[in-house]
Amino acid sequence: xxxxxxxxxxxxxxxxxxxxxxxxxxxxxxxxxxxxxxxxxxxxxxxxxxxxxxxxxxxxxxxxxxxxxxxxxxxxxxxxxxxxxxxxxxxxxxxxxxxxxxxxxxxxxxxxxxxxxxxxxxxxxxxxxxxxxxxx
Numbered sequence: 509x510x511x512x513x514x515x516x517x518x519x520x521x522x523x524x525x526x527x528x529x530x531x532x533x534x535x536x537x538x539x540x541x542x543x544x545x546x547x548x549x550x551x552x553x554x555x556x557x558x559x560x561x562x563x564x565x566x567x568x569x570x571x572x573x574x575x576x577x578x579x580x581x582x583x584x585x586x587x588x589x590x591x592x593x594x595x596x597x598x599x600x601x602x603x604x605x606x607x608x609x610x611x612x613x614x615x616x617x618x619x620x621x622x623x624x625x626x627x628x629x630x631x632x633x634x635x636x637x638x639x640x641x642x643x644x
Contacts (some may be wrong), residue, residue, distance in 0.1 A: 538626060575621045575628070580608075584616045587637070593621045594637055 580600035598613035618633035
C-alpha cells in the first residue's frame with residue numbers, strides 16, 4: 509500500500525494505523541469525520557489524522573463487493589467489475605395477493621452495488637445489463 513507522508517504530530521499513531529485492516533481504517537475514517545462535523549470545537553490533530561487516513565484509503569485498491577441477497581430476493585447471477593458488483597436478482601414486491609407472495613418472484617433484474625465511502629449503495633439497472641456500462 510502506498511503510504512502518504514505523515515504529519516509530524518502523532519507519527520506513532522500513523523504507523524500503527526498502517527497495520528490495521530482496511531475495514532477498520534474505513535470505520536475509523538467515518539468515525540473521525542462524524543466527530544469533526546458534529547463537534548463545536550476545533551481539533552486540528554484529528555483533522556490531520558482524518559485527512560491522512562482518507563488519502564491512504566483513496567490509494568487502497570478496493571476489491572469488488574460480496575453482496576448477500578436481501579430478504580425476499582434471490583441472486584441468479586453475479587458479475588464483478590472493478591469496484592462495482594452487478595447482480596441479476598429475482599425480487600419479491602411485498603404486495604398482498606401478488607404471485608411473488610406464493611414464491612413466483614419478479615424479474616430477474618440487474619442491480620449495481622458499490623461502496624460510496626460510507627455504505628453500500630445499490631442502483632437498479634433493468635432487465636438487461638449493457639456490456640458497455642462501466643463504473644463512474
